[in-house]
Amino acid sequence: MLKLYDFLDSGNGYKVRLTLTQLGIPYELVEVDILTGGSRTPEFLAKNPNGRIPLLEFEDGRRLAESNAIICYLAEGTPLLPADPWLRAQVLQWMFFEQYSHEPNIATARFWVKHLQLDDLRRRMLEDKMKAGNAALGVMQRHLAGHAFFVDDRYSVADIALFAYTHVAGEAGFDLAAYPAVQTWIARVREQSGHKPITAR
Amino acid sequence: MLKLYDFLDSGNGYKVRLTLTQLGIPYELVEVDILTGGSRTPEFLAKNPNGRIPLLEFEDGRRLAESNAIICYLAEGTPLLPADPWLRAQVLQWMFFEQYSHEPNIATARFWVKHLQLDDLRRRMLEDKMKAGNAALGVMQRHLAGHAFFVDDRYSVADIALFAYTHVAGEAGFDLAAYPAVQTWIARVREQSGHKPITAR
Structure with a gap:
């Protein structure tokens, strides 16, 4: 299953949660407390060197950062992203x-x-x-x-x-x-x- | 011919000039002096309400702003933007x-x-x-x-x-x-x- 590293009050994270939900794609939410440095730990920086949520992780280990890049990728081939x-x-x-x-x-x-x-x-x-x-x-x-x-x-x-x-x-x-x-x-x-x-x- | 509204010292504008040149697409450069408010005149705001260069204008009147959106559009179907x-x-x-x-x-x-x-x-x-x-x-x-x-x-x-x-x-x-x-x-x-x-x- 997709893993979404996210902070619930983040609008950038919300973009991804909303897109996943509206496309009917199940995901596991992994909460990262950005207020206490959770996105700047060595463990998280190994996943996203830019130290930011949201970060989407696929079952095969691929990872994608940047909310707008993530939702474009998820929406490819759906009505949420035009083909023209x-x-x-x-x-x-x-x-x-x-x-x-x-x-x-x-x-x-x-x-x-x-x-x-x-x-x-x-x-x-x-x-x-x-x-x-x-x-x-x-x-x-x-x-x-x-x-x-x-x-x-x-x-x-x-x-x-x-x-x-x-x-x-x-x-x-x-x-x-x-x-x-x-x-x-x-x-x-x-x-x-x-x-x-x-x-x- | 394409018209590019731009300011020569702008790196954002340079992205578009470089992409157009490397793709062999001719264009007319329309210089806008952003240091003296050239991108905030009523005439320019009618073209781009966000008041920023670069702005690409097509012969049929269509216009596109945001350097990275412009170069993605220009690069579609070329080696500069992968299809995968x-x-x-x-x-x-x-x-x-x-x-x-x-x-x-x-x-x-x-x-x-x-x-x-x-x-x-x-x-x-x-x-x-x-x-x-x-x-x-x-x-x-x-x-x-x-x-x-x-x-x-x-x-x-x-x-x-x-x-x-x-x-x-x-x-x-x-x-x-x-x-x-x-x-x-x-x-x-x-x-x-x-x-x-x-x-x-």
């Missing part, structure tokens, strides 16, 4: 947007607010992250005002990737009421067959 | 590593050092970026100590993505002499047919 090259290009465009312009701001702000004591440096960095996170939400709002989903008006791994931290952005202090099309899309993603919440195993 | 799903998964894993763990540290540190006056906040953030950038270079060193290239010991878009800012990491103050396998790989990438330097049009 131009549609795939747009899926990847939104997934790289997520990892570069969205996650480092919204997810990191959420992690800091939830789990860290903020010193002066972090407080000033948090202001930058709120600004950049709102810019990312603005880009999403503008796109979703004219589209049901991110690519080809169909639910795909691009939606899963962007849903993971957007729907909990309020925990970092972002006001999603300012982004009504994003809110409508969040409701639409929640209606998809096999949906489950972020901390569900 | 597991090899593709590894290519994407390294490309998401690049955009999340490598570029925001090494490229951002380089941009700050080259183009900005650093205040106290930025100086302290730069220390964090040097530490995280060295961690990313360490992950690359560990992998390249046993491999000629990142995936399947063959040159691919994963190498192009990681080469772009690694080979200029010295401009940010990183000491590549500490990463001998990375240096050997840099030389190997430079030997590939059709290679050209970062600021070549």
